[in-house]
Amino acid sequence: MADDVFKALADPTRRTILDELSERNGQTLFEICARLTTRHGLGLSRQAISQHLAVLEAAGLVRTRREGRYKFHDLNTEPLEQIATRWLRRDPPPEAP
């Protein structure tokens, strides 16, 4: 469960995809490919991005909805809220006195 999330976040390309979806939700595969190339300088094949999206979806970090021949990808931050607080049991340090 959490294992999938951590492994999904291990790849820098996938994290960039999450950044991109965080900025503009509901993009298609081709949109993500284009924006990764132009804005982030990544030269990856379409299938590579597709596989990354599959990993992100399997981890629950991305939700997909199909409309005709388009498949839109939405960011889902729910799994993130749980894994981060795993070792942060104590409240964030308020301020130094």
Next chain:
Amino acid sequence: MADDVFKALADPTRRTILDELSERNGQTLFEICARLTTRHGLGLSRQAISQHLAVLEAAGLVRTRREGRYKFHDLNTEPLEQIATRWLRRDPPPEAP
């Protein structure tokens, strides 16, 4: 920077080590080996744990202090507080009303 943290968290054994250090801070390598074996059922060699600790230390998640022939390992949650909020722009939910 953040890349090291995410890659360090990708391995389940390293996450278990963080769990162990979170519960009892300042353990030596042998202590961690023993507790991983007895409490978590992991049968790993001492060198394997040592290499994992090196990765965690390189990521800044573990600080070490040397005293004689002992080397104590302390958990450092500082890198964690930054990476989690990367896609969580909104503040952490305070409490449900």
Next chain:
DNA sequence: ACGATAAGCAAGTCGGCACTTGCATGTCTA
């Protein structure tokens, strides 16, 4: 000083992951 204890170093093996290549499926437009 000697042996025991705690840790470090280096090379080698093995499996998994990222990426590519090629082809197949489904869907809209003209």
Next chain:
DNA sequence: TAGACATGCAAGTGCCGACTTGCTTATCGT
């Protein structure tokens, strides 16, 4: 319906990471 467009599936390749094995270094107790 034909062709272009958006996506899916599957097999193959190459590299990095996890783990082991063997040896070495350093510190403590007796």
